[in-house]
Amino acid sequence: MKELLLEASKIKFLVGDRHTIRLEGMGGAGYGWHHEIVGPQGIVSVEVGSSVTPVVGNYSGPPPNTSPVTTIFTVTGLKPGRVSLILTLSRSWEKGVKPLAERIFDISVR
DSSP, rough: OOOEEEEEEEEEEEEEEEEEEEEOOBBTBEEEEEEEEESTTTTTEEEEEEEEEESSSSSSOOOOOOOOOOEEEEEEEOOSSEEEEEEEEEEEEEEEOOOOOOOOEEEEEE
């Protein structure tokens, strides 16, 4: 298994600003991106969506049954304040296991 990948970023928002974070997943292996907001409630909202990247190529047999899935987090600044947005790549059924990857965003809304 890969080592935990930790990346931190700072994002500055004005109230009403939106920022999109796109992260490629490993759905075929059972991994998905999950989010947690740490800090005061109501500073940001997070909408979660996804898009599937079709597999392209010349195949003589049936197409593969999985395609890469990109998880899309849309963060909106709601009111002034600071929070951390923690995104983890993990399997939902593996409790107590370190995530395969983690991204931390320090968000400041003015």
